Amino acid sequence: MxxxxxxxxxxxxxxxxxxxxxxxxxxxxxxxxxxxxxxxxxxxxxxxxxxxxxxxxxxxxxxxxxxxxxxxxxxxxxxxxxSHPSHVQKTEEALFLALAGRSVERRKLAHCYQIANHMKDIYADDLTLSVAPAEKLVCFFESQLAAAVSDRPPAPRPDSRRISPAADPEITAVNAAFALALCERHDLLTSDHRLYDLAHAAADDAPQVGLERFKSHFASLVDDPTESDYRKALVDVTREYCIREQQAAD
Structure with a gap:
């Protein structure tokens, strides 16, 4: 090389x-x-x-x-x-299909790109974890999630708006689902690993985000998807985040 x-x-x-x-x-x-x-x-x-x-x-x-x-x-x-579909298919096209005709706040749209990056990371780390020990990656997930959970914003008063740069609880919950999905995909965790406690704490901070549903989205990504398979997976998880979550909040 x-x-x-x-x-x-x-x-x-x-x-x-x-x-x-x-x-x-x-x-x-x-x-x-x-x-x-x-x-x-x-x-x-x-x-x-x-x-x-x-x-x-x-x-x-x-x-x-x-x-x-x-x-x-x-x-x-x-x-x-x-030319793996996760790395050559344009994210914008899938997001347009998923969100056509809907108004989505900028913060949530940025999160959708982060979710798409998680899907790319799943496929990249399928390679890295086949050649490298996983201990540092698991510790990295644990430290990052612990920092995000501890940085969650305090509950706001009804008449206030959050202006703190603290970690966003909704995307933190999705990040936790991604970490669990990747680790479980490669059998990296024991049932009592601290990452589970941290993930459930993140889920408690964002009850409208279904930790298990997002973990299932990430964990169920097939090894060798067609372009259509991958586009559908990205559309589905985007709708889950932006539409189902909005319906639950309403």
């Missing part, structure tokens, strides 16, 4: 991730790693006709999760190269 770290980022985590990934998979296009100064940028992959770009913040590139984050993005690149 041709992987190059541009700038002053540490090369070892990325070279190690490439070596591990190549034990089972390969990439046809070269990978360029761009280490960014903005800590909020985290990691994401970009795809171009003749190369991939792995964007990562310096904070993430020097963290204990650096190799695992790089490995995850290499898996996204592999899914893109194989």
């Amino acid at each position: 041709d992987i190059r770290v541009l700038g002053s980022g540490p090369p070892d985590p990325f070279l190690s991730a490439a070596d591990l990934f190549e034990t089972e998979f390969s990439l046809d296009l070269p990978v360029r790693v761009h280490v960014r100064e903005d800590p909020d940028e985290r990691t994401w992959a970009g795809h171009y006709p003749d190369h991939h770009v792995l964007n990562i913040s310096r904070q993430a590139a020097t963290s204990a999760m650096a190799r695992e984050l790089a490995l995850h993005e290499l898996a996204h690149m592999a899914r893109y190269e194989e």
Whole structure:
């Protein structure tokens, strides 16, 4: 695999991730790693006709999760190269089908994109978890969910509007469902794992979001979907979040 770290980022985590990934998979296009100064940028992959770009913040590139984050993005690149529907189908088209004729607040629409990213992550991590130990990923989910649950906003007065930047309870509940679905998909949890307690706490904060329903949506994603299968799955989960939830609130 041709992987190059541009700038002053540490090369070892990325070279190690490439070596591990190549034990089972390969990439046809070269990978360029761009280490960014903005800590909020985290990691994401970009795809171009003749190369991939792995964007990562310096904070993430020097963290204990650096190799695992790089490995995850290499898996996204592999899914893109194989033209997996989750990685080549346009999210906007599925959201238009799901929400045509309905008014959706901007916050909820942003959440829909995050849910679509979770579905992509399921398929990427099906690859990463076949070559890498899962302990760090489970700990990462646990710490992220614990932070989000503890950051939930206080119950507002009837005449107030929430202006706090605290974690949004609704998408936190969906994130919890995603974490459980991925972990259960790969048999990573014991029945008494703390992640279950955290997920149920998140669900209690957003009772209109069905934790089990969303977990089922994520867990039931088939290994090798057709474009139609994947589009339907994305449409269904979007409607679940934006329409059924709205009906329950009404």
